[in-house]
Amino acid sequence: MEIDIRNAHDIGVAVRAARKAQRLRQDDAAGSIGISESFLGKVEKGAESVHWGKLFQVLDGLGVRVIVDIPDEAGELFAGEEIKRYARVERAAKRRRAPEHTDES
Structure with missing residues (x-):
């Protein structure tokens, strides 16, 4: 499914939906991706400033593809x-x- 991403909040919603679709708890997803639960929480809440490398690690870990x-x-x-x-x-x-x-x- 393709969605239009306009801001950090939209990315957060997409990440949360991808995680929940896989029936993963936030702590389990974070552990399997190799990031902290706190960081994943920030991403899902649409934090305005996050580390780009870690963000792409989250997206990749949840199978979210980014196309510009x-x-x-x-x-x-x-x-x-x-x-x-x-x-x-x-x-x-x-x-x-x-x-x-x-x-x-």
Whole structure:
């Protein structure tokens, strides 16, 4: 089912509905996702400021998929930004894999 998300409260309602549909108590869901019950409660109440990484962990853990519908004109720019981000990640990984040279004389 697709729903229109306009604010943090809407995300909270969606998260709560997804959890309840799986017949999970808040503490059990939080434990299986790997976050605190307090954090899950904040998300479900629509707290305005939450940690993005943890929020996506909750969404993933409950099987909630997020799709962002951007204007067509932004699609090409988005693709370009993704290519740049991928290149940065690859360069960083390559630097981590590169052996360190030590000058032992």
